[in-house]
Amino acid sequence: MSVISTFFDWKKTAPLGLTPQQQRKLWLRNFLKAFFVVFLAYASM
Numbered sequence: 001m002s003v004i005s006t007f008f009d010w011k012k013t014a015p016l017g018l019t020p021q022q023q024r025k026l027w028l029r030n031f032l033k034a035f036f037v038v039f040l041a042y043a044s045m
Contacts, residue, residue, distance in 0.1 A: 018026070
């Protein structure tokens with residue numbers, strides 16, 4: 001049971017020292033990459 005619980009533990013990364021504007025830009029970029037991968041996979045079915 002401990003293996004499963006450690007698998008789902010949150011792994012918090014250290015802060016990068018970025019401004020909120022830079023964090024929003026990075027978040028948006030990563031979100032759009034993931035969104036387009038899912039969208040293209042769904043569209044190709």
